Amino acid sequence: MNLPGPLERLINLWGKFPGVGEKTARRMVFFMLSQDPGWARAMASAIVDAVDKVRACEECGAITTDDVCVICSDNSRDRRKICVVETQEDCVAMEQSGVYSGLYHVLGGKCSPLDDEEIPKESLDLLKKRIYRLPANEVILALDPRIEGDLTAFTVQEALKGMGVRISRLSYGLPVGGSIGYADRATLHVALEARREMEEEED
Amino acid sequence: MNLPGPLERLINLWGKFPGVGEKTARRMVFFMLSQDPGWARAMASAIVDAVDKVRACEECGAITTDDVCVICSDNSRDRRKICVVETQEDCVAMEQSGVYSGLYHVLGGKCSPLDDEEIPKESLDLLKKRIYRLPANEVILALDPRIEGDLTAFTVQEALKGMGVRISRLSYGLPVGGSIGYADRATLHVALEARREMEEEED
Numbered sequence: 391m392n393l394p395g396p397l398e399r400l401i402n403l404w405g406k407f408p409g410v411g412e413k414t415a416r417r418m419v420f421f422m423l424s425q426d427p428g429w430a431r432a433m434a435s436a437i438v439d440a441v442d443k444v445r446a447c448e449e450c451g452a453i454t455t456d457d458v459c460v461i462c463s464d465n466s467r468d469r470r471k472i473c474v475v476e477t478q479e480d481c482v483a484m485e486q487s488g489v490y491s492g493l494y495h496v497l498g499g500k501c502s503p504l505d506d507e508e509i510p511k512e513s514l515d516l517l518k519k520r521i522y523r524l525p526a527n528e529v530i531l532a533l534d535p536r537i538e539g540d541l542t543a544f545t546v547q548e549a550l551k552g553m554g555v556r557i558s559r560l561s562y563g564l565p566v567g568g569s570i571g572y573a574d575r576a577t578l579h580v581a582l583e584a585r586r587e588m589e590e591e592e593d
Numbered sequence: 594m595n596l597p598g599p600l601e602r603l604i605n606l607w608g609k610f611p612g613v614g615e616k617t618a619r620r621m622v623f624f625m626l627s628q629d630p631g632w633a634r635a636m637a638s639a640i641v642d643a644v645d646k647v648r649a650c651e652e653c654g655a656i657t658t659d660d661v662c663v664i665c666s667d668n669s670r671d672r673r674k675i676c677v678v679e680t681q682e683d684c685v686a687m688e689q690s691g692v693y694s695g696l697y698h699v700l701g702g703k704c705s706p707l708d709d710e711e712i713p714k715e716s717l718d719l720l721k722k723r724i725y726r727l728p729a730n731e732v733i734l735a736l737d738p739r740i741e742g743d744l745t746a747f748t749v750q751e752a753l754k755g756m757g758v759r760i761s762r763l764s765y766g767l768p769v770g771g772s773i774g775y776a777d778r779a780t781l782h783v784a785l786e787a788r789r790e791m792e793e794e795e796d
Contacts (some may be wrong), residue, residue: 395744400642403635434636437634437640453597477623590719
């Protein structure tokens, strides 16, 4: 069936999302058309609004609508710590966990030789300058627990050599709520390697 | 983290899609912002375009940008058969299978007592008038293979009583490419009930 042009175009554009095939795109578009058109219109204008207004913080690269993001301009945060993440989305995930109160630095790229991808050099320069300026005494690498994250962590570590900051990385191990039976071999391996001694209970 | 307003609004709107939680909505929105802004803008305008231009065919209720859809205005199709589907999307699925060459009727609703939903009366009236006018001699019910589809099929059958058309329904059974081991009990039951005698091979 030849779908009407406007529909076909929308479904094609929709299919560009990762993990969204033609069928899912069709489902979503048909769902949208079956709802109150006000919702679809609101979405269209919200998309344009987001594209127009959202940008990267000049200090850390996180999402913001101003020059400097709410985190960088919040003086109650611990300005001695910088948490390095790969993407703006990772920064949001860390923030929503509510366990971290320092600053961030968004790399905006990772080391991935297979995809011919590298950390943008300007991003590393910006990080170094900021560590010096604040000054920060700890850099926490919150990078994906996989090979590319390892390479990225190593590259950042190399770049910061001699700056006199402590560099740490989020621990590998079993995800909370998971089960041993479902854990993959590599995770079990690192969880075993990084096992922690339990303190004896006091009587 | 308080996301910037424009982003928060877009993520909220996005989360209205069925099966899309807040995390998926966030992923999709961040992905969109990481791409060429031209794509996002094209999507926004395609949404408005689709909402403005796509509507229901006056004859059968399928999607169209004109008064009458391409199927209804195609004289090479078999105008004695009407395939009744629940939604416009189901009509697209049937068409894309390429196995049907008759006309359609989109009910635009189903019998679902639990959700207090019924087939719109006007839709049944339209169907009856069309059967009479064409005239059609067969109505094929392509309704979901579940209780609500059964009720809907029964209701359409009742409505068409005495009109002298053959009414059939797509067969129940094992999906092609599936496996007996994974088939659920109800499907095995209907597949057994509806088993077909195999012809003896000729020597």
